[in-house]
Amino acid sequence: MFGAVFLVLVLGMQVHELRKYKSEVTRVKAFPRAGQWMPAVDLVSTSGDSVTIGETDIGRAQILIAFNTTCEFCRETIPVWQRVTDSLSRDARGRFDVVWISGSSWEATRSYMARHYIRATVAKMPSEKMLRVYQIRGVPLTIVLDRWGRVAYFHASKFAKQADVDSLFAAAYQAAAADSTLNSVASLDP
Numbered sequence: 001m002f003g004a005v006f007l008v009l010v011l012g013m014q015v016h017e018l019r020k021y022k023s024e025v026t027r028v029k030a031f032p033r034a035g036q037w038m039p040a041v042d043l044v045s046t047s048g049d050s051v052t053i054g055e056t057d058i059g060r061a062q063i064l065i066a067f068n069t070t071c072e073f074c075r076e077t078i079p080v081w082q083r084v085t086d087s088l089s090r091d092a093r094g095r096f097d098v099v100w101i102s103g104s105s106w107e108a109t110r111s112y113m114a115r116h117y118i119r120a121t122v123a124k125m126p127s128e129k130m131l132r133v134y135q136i137r138g139v140p141l142t143i144v145l146d147r148w149g150r151v152a153y154f155h156a157s158k159f160a161k162q163a164d165v166d167s168l169f170a171a172a173y174q175a176a177a178a179d180s181t182l183n184s185v186a187s188l189d190p
Contacts, residue, residue: 031156032154037148043123043125047121049121051097058147059176060094063099064101065084065140066103067100074140078116085100096172100123103124109124140157144172152171152174
């Protein structure tokens with residue numbers, strides 16, 4: 001009898017550990033990771049222009065802002081995202097490309113932009129597959145990529161504290177400052 005009780009306790013502890021492990025694996029797979037490569041992808045903006053994400057010139061970084069028009073947290077984050085966009089777009093050295101990526105239809109996106117006074121380059125991924133490749137599974141999501149398309153930073157939530165916004169700026173400037181050799185970004189590895 002004692003052996004059976006002991007076995008049940010041991011199995012219960014193992015199940016608990018496996019659930020924690022599964023939860024961690026699910027979390028890691030759900031979002032981009034620092035150092036993860038993202039492919040170059042050509043998008044079309046709401047104005048009809050071609051926008052490439054996933055690679056840029058030496059001394060530049062890309063900030064991707066993923067949203068959809070029905071997400072309440074995205075709506076609450078618009079003022080912060082707009083300040084980030086405005087600030088980085090005014091960079092005297094032109095080091096940043098800020099691209100908002102909509103998960104909604106073109107019509108809904110254009111209406112949303114007008115209703116919320118969004119002044120930014122807004123584009124859509126060419127397919128559901130590319131949304132998955134970029135691990136845009138939930139919004140709001142903010143990603144900083146270095147010039148090679150490596151994830152330098154991500155934030156998967158609305159920005160609740162100024163420290164969160166400060167960390168986004170720090171990551172953007174660090175990603176833009178990485179020099180032209182691939183080995184120089186080793187510090188971005190997790």
